[in-house]
Amino acid sequence: MTYSLTTPLYYVNAKPHLGSTYTTIACDALARFQRLEGQQVLFVTGVDEHGQKIQRTAEARKISPQAHCDEISREYMDLWSEWEISNDRFVRTTSERHLPLVQEFFHRCEAAGHIRTGHQEGWYCVECEEFKDDPANAKSPSCPTHQKPLEWRDEENLFFCLSKFQKPIESLIAEPGFIAPASRRKEVENFVAGGLRDFSISRVNVSHGLPVPGHAGHTFYVWFDALLGYLTALLDDGGSVDLDRLSSAGWPVSVHVIGKDILRFHAVYWPAMLMSAGLPLPKSVFGHGFLTREGQKMGKSLGNVLDPELLLERCGTDAVRWYLLRDIQFGDDGDFQQQRFVDLVNNDLANTIGNLLNRTSSMSRKWFGNGLPAVAETVRDDHVLRGKAELTIQQVRTSIPELNFQKAAEAVLQLAIDTNGFLNEQAPWSQMKQPGQEVQVGEDLYAVLECSRIVGILLQPIVPDLSQRILAQLGLSPISGSWTDHLKWGSLVPGSPLPKPEPVMQRLELESPL
RNA sequence: GUCAGAGUAGCUCAGCUGGUUAGAGCACAGGAUUCAUAACCCUGAGGUCGAGAGUUCAAGUCUCUCCUCUGACACCA
Structure with missing residues (x-):
């Protein structure tokens, strides 16, 4: 079919x-x-x-x-x-x-x-x-x-x-x-x-x-x-x-x-x-729906048309795709606002998602020999973040067929937000200063990296390039074919090496109007 | 003009069949923290829910009137 x-x-x-x-x-x-x-x-x-x-x-x-x-x-x-x-x-x-x-x-x-x-x-x-x-x-x-x-x-x-x-x-x-x-x-x-x-x-x-x-x-x-x-x-x-x-x-x-x-x-x-x-x-x-720009209809007479070529050149495909699909309910009219565009891209992609990956990868490398912690499978499977990740997968899988890209994007973002929150709660950087906490920290970092991986995969239809960069930061190659197997919790191989962290998403800094 | 939809925090919007002090994100203010992309986390301020009347023990949520905006009304890629 x-x-x-x-x-x-x-x-x-x-x-x-x-x-x-x-x-x-x-x-x-x-x-x-x-x-x-x-x-x-x-x-x-x-x-x-x-x-x-x-x-x-x-x-x-x-x-x-x-x-x-x-x-x-x-x-x-x-x-x-x-x-x-x-x-x-x-x-x-x-x-x-x-x-x-x-x-x-x-x-x-x-x-x-x-x-x-x-x-x-x-x-x-x-x-x-x-x-x-x-x-x-x-x-x-x-x-x-x-x-x-x-x-x-x-x-x-x-x-x-x-x-x-x-x-x-x-x-x-x-x-x-x-x-x-x-x-x-x-x-x-x-x-x-x-x-x-x-x-x-x-x-x-x-x-x-x-x-x-x-x-x-x-x-x-x-x-x-x-x-x-x-x-x-x-x-x-x-x-x-x-x-x-x-x-x-x-x-x-x-x-x-x-x-x-x-x-x-x-x-x-x-x-x-x-x-x-x-x-x-x-x-x-x-x-x-249609797009307006700063509340006004785009048109030649107003001279406020946004040229897609220019937009791509100055902002990149991920930023624009994310903004359009995540902020506008597909079906309703939407307004392209430059400030909001920059805010959302920087907050969502660079700060929330990008930094989550960056900070976790960095911790893991620092404390676990430049790679992922080696954790036992049984412990991994029971981690509290697992349920949250699986719920997110479900949400994406039901939203996109309905062309509700916004809902899907928000679900993925929420997983990253929750995962960031989890990190702050656990504060592995403090735990590491206590003796005997390494196993716990390893399990948590593994779970957080696993969530990052799932975020990366789920992002693939929406922002394919960013998705690849995220996976690359986890030492993974882009997925081809069906993603079903990749969406299973616990696919990261414990103990495998992690590349040196590099920001997967640069902040947008637009000095002049588009 | 007729019909449909919408008017909720500065901005973009959630609020199902009416029921505790109206929610989220961004922006703003303060705090905490140092693993990280001056980032992340927490807290706060901020709304007479377009206006008026009505139904009800109770309305953002139902009814009526009015105001404003958007769309459709035959061959607009």
Whole structure:
């Protein structure tokens, strides 16, 4: 059973921003977690490259649409590689394999009687790629979101008969867990309850798109072909482009992770399209929140956008991943605050987790021959810290599948806090001054190092690099494959050597604003 | 405008089916300690729980009204 998950296919109209990075990081954490749990994982991301908006952007830049797409897509691929995103696929909707798939899908819908021609006229916003509800006799209406004049369009389009799916869509979205988080379900329900209308799936006069077979002059509307990119990605396994192969290629996905703005497309339009084509439906759709910065919307006009590349360069992947996943409830909107970012990274990662490891390793080396104390197995198994560590493991294992990264991160952090507290209570540095306490100190230090090891392992999906550094400080190599065996209490080998301690996490010191 | 959600310490948020002196983290102040990355540990200060009314022995938690913010309201990647 494959666990497949997708990010949105990002629109290549402009260079990647922090929002897409956020989504991708979250998916990466989930994908890494599932691999550690022993699942066969297919992590899909990619880009959406069609539509009139891109065509016009390219024209404005005086380059071909394809050249423009190549350039921006390259930026995405490079960025994900810099962030060490572990995606298995990267799909482009201008790739050769995509066209035959879209056409095959379309034929299925057509054969099922769900495609009709229709007439569509009205005021159109190219930026939005949509018809607006402004009255036909309006003089020179402009788009409320883009502040640009609307264009009058009067064209023949192909329509997808969404109206025929009212009932099945209603029961689909009523299924618990299909739309996540549950708080977002209501708005989709309201939308559906208003009655589903057919939507257009083709455009005329847009050359930068995929041709609709049998309808000369029509290209597919960007949404129609973009969603199908998920299928193309899954079939890109060296085999043929054939919808019948999907079930053995990772379809249906376990979860589509998307921004809340496009929830409706994924929870309503997309399932209907799949029903029409006779394909199984995704198991869930998770709409996460948006990021603001210091309480304000990030945008070009305000000049306050956070460039992911710059962020990575100045702060590193661990700091950013930790902050985004640990401080923001995935699903809710979040605010990026520089002071808080620095505070949390320094407190949680450097002070609490990093220093725990550092101080313990240092003590152990000092008193136990540059290595771990040699303690008997029976004593180790009974240590008071064991229960706490095992509880933490449980918490992480139940939280991450629910995409509750915050809860998982907090649980791991809490283990480190409790372990630090334990050390202060026991005060091994005082005990060592008393005669005959060495055995007790050895047992405690062993248990504390064992907790540090478990912290390091549990951190792997969230902050993979830091996780490795922690394990390296314990003289361990990175784990590959399933982590189940590694999560067993008492895996550290008593008496084995410990490397010279070095801070695993440097403090962030940002003199200037990001 | 209609619908949905939210307004709790300086900041980010927990508070389940109403029940002892309203919690956590960060920031702030004090203390303790020296194993450690000026770190860790403890203590403290700080809130009329958006406003008003009501139900109840008892309301942050239920009802009503009002104020503020956010989101959705058809094809906004």
